[in-house]
Amino acid sequence: MNSNQTGRNVIYIPACPCLHLSETVCWYVLSFVPEGRLTRQEDIEKFIKSKLGVSHAEFKRPISFDYRYWEKFIKTIPFHRVVSAYGYTDSLKLKKLISEGFEAENKTSNRGPRIKNYKEYLFDFETEADISRHMLEKINKEEDFDI
16 A cells, blocks of 8 residues: 555555457357357357456457358357347358257348347356366467468
């Protein structure tokens, strides 16, 4: 504790450092989402932060769940199972989701199609996935996936 010019004690609390993550960490976590389940990007980020015990984490490069781009490189990661915060997806992902048994709402929206009752299908990483902190740290230290 230090005192400032007015004689009051001042406590300096350092800012929380930001943990920089490679996108392979996100891809690894996403690979646990099974057929018939959905997730959202914020759910993945929240799980990673809680598992690593940090309050702020960001990816070194922006994460894109545009499976049209990634599908040809990484076949095992279900990018199509990531929906928006409110259950919206795009028409290409919707085709794959329908083949897995999901239904789209009949309402039209400028955001694209929305998965019917999407909250019922959200995957809970905390209780349904066996992902260790050690594995996330190990993957984050490895070289980024390069295309």
